[in-house]
Structures are given as structure tokens and as C-alpha cells.
Amino acid sequence: METSAAGPGLRERKKLETRLALARAAMRLAVEQGIENVRVEDIASAVNVSPRTFNNYFSSKEEAIVSLGVERDQRIADALRDRPPAEPLGRALVEVFAEQYGKGGFDGDPEMRDRIRLMLSSPALRGVYLQRLAAGEQQLAEAIAARLGTDVTTDAYPRVLAAAVSGAVRAAVTHWVVSGSVGSIPELIRRSVAQIVEGVAQ
Secondary structure, eight states, rough: EEEEEEEOOOOHHHHHHHHHHHHHHHHHHHHHHHHGOOOOOOOOOOOOOOOHHHHHHHHHHHHHGGGGGHHHHHHHHHHHHHSSSSSSSHHHHHHHHHHHHHOOGGOOOOHHHHHHHHHOOOEEEEHHHHHHHHHHHHHHHHHHHHHHHHTTTTTHHHHHHHHHHHHHHHHHHHHHHHHSOOOOOHHHHHHHHHHHHHOOOO
16 A cells, blocks of 8 residues: 555545545435446446446445445544543443544435435345444454453454444434434434443443
8 A cells, every 4th residue: 555654645545536436426326216227337437437447446336335334434443442541441432433423424414314225225235234234343343352452252242342332323323314314413322322331341
């Protein structure tokens, strides 16, 4: 990866921009036309690249759409590792999730709402989405284990806690969307995670 002290180099930034543009085009077209009517060729054309370029980034249109949430999973795990060591684990989890879902104006972002509605309505997307969730929970479990000084291969607790917290966040986000996006999603997630981690003080 081409990087510098200031961050990714120009080539890497362009690759990231192309990947994000393809993902957003895939989602926009799926919302407008129905995912079953969208072809890889349509997505590539919307971004002025070839289908081959699309395939360099994604194996399917479903993976492209789901990828919009993958970066958040990594940021959450990284942010948990960066929290003050003396902070109780439960509090750290609450703050990390509330902060990450508050970034980028999630409350007023129709792109996010549209993506979640697609996940809820498309069987094809749900399968890929579940794979992404499993990967995200693994990252979170490893971050929890690192904070506790334990190992996910020998201690089940980090995986159990990661799955419970991720489930609470998923339920909160789904509720927010199906209820008409009423209220603040960061605050709803803060309350939901707090209910799960109550008493977790390690």
C-alpha cells in the first residue's frame, strides 16, 4: 500500500474512491430498480469503469452494497483498542458504538436508511450481510479480548459479548428504520448497548 505520514498515497486514495463509488452506485441502482434488475455492467457504467474493474473490487453486486458497512466494523474495533485502558469495558463499548454511528450524520443519511431497507427486503442481500456481520463480530471479539488480555481461541467470553452487543446494535438500527427513523440513532444505540453491557466492568 502506498502511504505517507499524511495518510494513503494518491494511487491508494483513487482505488478507495473507486471502490466507494461502485458500492454507492450498486446501492442506488438497487433502490431505484430492484436488486434483481441490476447488472454488474450497469453498476460499472454508472461509475464509468469496465465490468472487469468492478470485479477487481467485488465478487458480486450484493457484496458491493454490503461493503458500505464493512469500514464501520473495522473502525469500531480500532476505536475500542484506542480507548483509555482504565476505562471500564462496558463504558468503552457504549461510547465506541455511539460515536461511530454518530459520525457522518447517520441520523439524516438516506443512503444508510435505504441500505438497511434493502437488507431487510432482499434474501440475496441478507446472506451476504450475515457473512459481513460474522466478520465484524470477529473483529470486535478480538478487540475485546485484547482489552481483557485474553485470547478468543481459548476464552469464549469475548465472542459472546461481541455477539450480544452486535445483536443489540442491529436490533436498534432495524427498529429505527422500520419505525420511521424517529429520534437519534446514536442515542438509541447508546441505550441499547448500555442495556447489554450493564454490569460489565472489566
